[in-house]
Amino acid sequence: MKPVLPHAQLDWDDQGRPYSRVFDDVYFSDKSGLDETRYVFIEQNRLAERFAALPEGGRLVIGETGFGTGLNFLCAWQVFEQHAAPGARLHFVSVEKYPLSHDDLQRALALWPELKVFADQLLAQYVAIHQGFQRLVLDNGRVTLTLLIGDALEQLPQLDAQIDAWFLDGFAPAKNPDMWTAELFAELARLAAPDSTISTFTSTGWVRRLLNAAGFKMKRTPGIGHKWEILRGAYLGWPETVPAPAIPKPWFARPAPVAGERRALVIGAGLAGCASAASLAARGWQVTLLERHDALAQEASGNPQGVLYLKLSAHGTALSQLIVSGFGHTRRLLEHLHRGVDWDGCGVLQLAFNAKEAERQAQLASAFPEHLLQLLDREQAQNRAGIDLQSGGLFYPEGGWVHPPALCQWQAQHPGTQLLTHHDVLDLRRSNGQWQAWADDRLLAEAPVVVLAGAAEIKRFPFSRELPLKRIRGQITRLPETAASRSLSTVVCAEGYVAPARLGEHTLGASFDFKSDDLTPTAAEHLGNLKMLEEISPDLVARIGADTLQPEALEGRAAFRCTSPDYLPIVGPLADEEGFMQAYGALSKDARRIPDVPCPWLEGLYVNSGHGSRGLITAPLSGELLAAWLDDEPLPLPRAVAEACHPNRFALRRLIRGKA
Numbered sequence: 001m002k003p004v005l006p007h008a009q010l011d012w013d014d015q016g017r018p019y020s021r022v023f024d025d026v027y028f029s030d031k032s033g034l035d036e037t038r039y040v041f042i043e044q045n046r047l048a049e050r051f052a053a054l055p056e057g058g059r060l061v062i063g064e065t066g067f068g069t070g071l072n073f074l075c076a077w078q079v080f081e082q083h084a085a086p087g088a089r090l091h092f093v094s095v096e097k098y099p100l101s102h103d104d105l106q107r108a109l110a111l112w113p114e115l116k117v118f119a120d121q122l123l124a125q126y127v128a129i130h131q132g133f134q135r136l137v138l139d140n141g142r143v144t145l146t147l148l149i150g151d152a153l154e155q156l157p158q159l160d161a162q163i164d165a166w167f168l169d170g171f172a173p174a175k176n177p178d179m180w181t182a183e184l185f186a187e188l189a190r191l192a193a194p195d196s197t198i199s200t201f202t203s204t205g206w207v208r209r210l211l212n213a214a215g216f217k218m219k220r221t222p223g224i225g226h227k228w229e230i231l232r233g234a235y236l237g238w239p240e241t242v243p244a245p246a247i248p249k250p251w252f253a254r255p256a257p258v259a260g261e262r263r264a265l266v267i268g269a270g271l272a273g274c275a276s277a278a279s280l281a282a283r284g285w286q287v288t289l290l291e292r293h294d295a296l297a298q299e300a301s302g303n304p305q306g307v308l309y310l311k312l313s314a315h316g317t318a319l320s321q322l323i324v325s326g327f328g329h330t331r332r333l334l335e336h337l338h339r340g341v342d343w344d345g346c347g348v349l350q351l352a353f354n355a356k357e358a359e360r361q362a363q364l365a366s367a368f369p370e371h372l373l374q375l376l377d378r379e380q381a382q383n384r385a386g387i388d389l390q391s392g393g394l395f396y397p398e399g400g401w402v403h404p405p406a407l408c409q410w411q412a413q414h415p416g417t418q419l420l421t422h423h424d425v426l427d428l429r430r431s432n433g434q435w436q437a438w439a440d441d442r443l444l445a446e447a448p449v450v451v452l453a454g455a456a457e458i459k460r461f462p463f464s465r466e467l468p469l470k471r472i473r474g475q476i477t478r479l480p481e482t483a484a485s486r487s488l489s490t491v492v493c494a495e496g497y498v499a500p501a502r503l504g505e506h507t508l509g510a511s512f513d514f515k516s517d518d519l520t521p522t523a524a525e526h527l528g529n530l531k532m533l534e535e536i537s538p539d540l541v542a543r544i545g546a547d548t549l550q551p552e553a554l555e556g557r558a559a560f561r562c563t564s565p566d567y568l569p570i571v572g573p574l575a576d577e578e579g580f581m582q583a584y585g586a587l588s589k590d591a592r593r594i595p596d597v598p599c600p601w602l603e604g605l606y607v608n609s610g611h612g613s614r615g616l617i618t619a620p621l622s623g624e625l626l627a628a629w630l631d632d633e634p635l636p637l638p639r640a641v642a643e644a645c646h647p648n649r650f651a652l653r654r655l656i657r658g659k660a
């Protein structure tokens with residue numbers, strides 16, 4: 001079984017236009033796809049006018065069924081560029097069951113030279129597009145594309161967004177009746193913002209009637225090309241006759257958006273803090289990034305090489321979904337950095353080092369498509385890795401290693417972010433609607449919003465003291481490259497990991513020590529790392545000459561990982577602990593009776609922490625999640641995954657189960 005979402009299967013006509021084999025239909029009209037898109041979707045939703053009316057810092061959210069070749073998206077982006085003020089933003093959410101391969105997308109978009117400037121940016125970021133939510137940050141964050149890869153009827157119910165304009169595309173209703181259903185239209189209505197508009201190229205009577213029944217007021221309007229009539233409409237409101245859609249529980253509801261100044265303090269300049277700063281600054285926030293060391297990325301995020309290591313589950317858990325979405329997002333950000341020094345997409349090979357691991361890998365191979373992961377036998381694995389191995393394994397062709405400080409640096413470089421080093425925040429106070437960062441009697445900085453991104457150190461503040469974060473010491477070993485070890489051509493992992501050399505050194509990682517508080521590297525842990533290298537490949541041990549190295553003479557560094565009990569990061573708004581217990585105390589007696597009490601949010605206080613052993617994959621997307629909570633934007637993850645990462649989950653569990 002190889003179930004998941006193949007790429008679109010296309011044929012190309014004699015004029016180079018794509019045609020879907022599965023749906024037996026065209027992606028765009030054979031007359032002029034561009035004119036049709038502009039007329040049907042852009043004009044009927046009055047986008048030029050609405051973009052022009054956006055204030056500085058304003059945004060419009062477009063939703064689409066059927067991303068296809070991205071033509072509608074690129075047209076919308078072009079019109080946005082022509083009409084919107086410099087500080088405005090476009091957010092485009094599109095669902096796609098059969099994403100085009102990169103080559104096919106490139107070929108299809110080559111048909112529209114006038115969109116080339118936009119198409120090139122899309123193509124540069126169209127990598128690691130896998131199932132679920134995939135966020136693409138374009139034009140320095142001015143344009144955000146959230147692709148929901150999967151069936152519209154599975155994906156849209158997971159979306160938390162308010163859509164201002166709907167593009168109802170997705171092949172002709174007669175060719176694709178499974179999609180054009182009352183169920184889908186109810187989702188469009190659930191997600192519609194109060195003044196939402198909608199348009200579609202079809203005028204089919206039952207489509208119009210079902211949309212009307214869902215709460216849209218649809219009108220027939222003259223068509224274009226060989227479409228006699230099309231439909232456009234506006235959302236009037238949820239029909240009274242239909243039961244209202246479920247709303248989030250009050251403890252997971254969105255806090256009221258911060259009114260007034262868009263200024264934030266971010267405390268901690270590791271991956272989590274730099275990602276938070278980047279996502280906020282891209283949205284026009286003024287960010288002050290406070291770091292106690294003399295530079296960013298000096299603690300867990302300071303290793304010379306970290307691995308884009310995907311520990312997935314075949315059962316689609318929240319963590320596994322977060323990993324697939326986070327991996328895609330980080331992987332796309334890396335396209336902006338220097339390959340070879342800042343990162344390398346050399347692939348990651350996870351060895352099947354015992355029978356249990358081999359079984360787990362076989363399950364994963366049947367649950368995920370080949371462009372994400374592939375099972376390799378021993379010989380194939382050796383060819384990939386360039387060294388002798390004792391087993392085959394699972395190969396992630398788009399994985400690789402990253403120099404985390406380079407990613408931090410890139411994320412913190414936005415002109416809207418000011419990095420203040422040597423700023424150790426000892427105390428946090430709320431005064432006159434501002435959060436104040438203090439060091440003894442010195443006020444370091446203040447702003448209406450503060451993001452706690454100091455890993456486990458955030459427990460020093462009373463507001464976040466109860467969050468169940470633990471520190472786990474880890475040490476990496478730096479091994480000089482040799483002529484023989486240069487053949488290593490991919491990251492190889494078993495219990496530990498080793499990467500192809502960066503600037504003449506391999507990183508070998510990493511130990512786990514749950515007890516030690518001391519960050520001085522130890523020979524014992526270098527020895528432990530060397531044992532893990534032996535498990536990975538005795539051949540590589542020999543190539544590096546690691547068996548001749550004295551552990552006492554080895555170089556490395558140690559830092560603390562910061563983990564939560566469920567291994568998910570902690571990202572989102574914080575509530576007042578005591579107020580929470582009072583507001584929802586009744587849950588401890590009956591978990592099904594939800595008190596109708598708003599959550600006692602600590603206004604403007606947010607957290608981004610608990611990234612454990614996989615911050616490279618989770619922290620950058622968590623920056624986007626945090627900004628989405630703060631700016632009342634479409635969430636970059638399914639609602640259930642965002643809730644699984646929510647800081648309130650622990651207090652809730654304590655109430656319901658009597659434990660965190």
Ligand SMILES: Cc1cc2nc3c(=O)[nH]c(=O)nc-3n(C[C@H](O)[C@H](O)[C@H](O)COP(=O)(O)OP(=O)(O)OC[C@H]3O[C@@H](n4cnc5c(N)ncnc54)[C@H](O)[C@@H]3O)c2cc1C
Pocket residue numbers: 267268269270271272273290291292293296297298299300301302303305306307308309423424425426453454455457458473474475476509510511558559560561562608609610611612613614615616617619
């Ligand atoms: C040995 C080791 C190997 C790892 N390998 C990998 C890997 O291969 N792949 C992967 O994805 N992940 C890996 N990780 C995990 C990854 O490094 C972390 O998940 C990630 O760096 C966490 O980022 P962070 O910003 O939350 O924390 P940190 O990088 O620790 O950053 C927190 C920052 O906050 C600052 N700070 C804290 N409190 C204050 C304060 N009050 N005032 C001012 N500044 C403050 C600190 O100085 C620090 O700079 C590894 C971790 C370790 C330790």
Ligand SMILES: C[S@@+](CC[C@H](N)C(=O)[O-])C[C@H]1O[C@@H](n2cnc3c(N)ncnc32)[C@H](O)[C@@H]1O
Pocket residue numbers: 008026027028065066067068069070071072073095096097098099150151152153169170171176178179
């Ligand atoms: C006509 S094409 C869309 C054209 C596209 N908007 C563009 O600008 O190129 C229709 C798209 O809808 C997708 N699609 C069809 N049924 C779907 C479903 N149930 N869920 C998600 N996507 C679907 C198809 O794979 C196809 O890419």
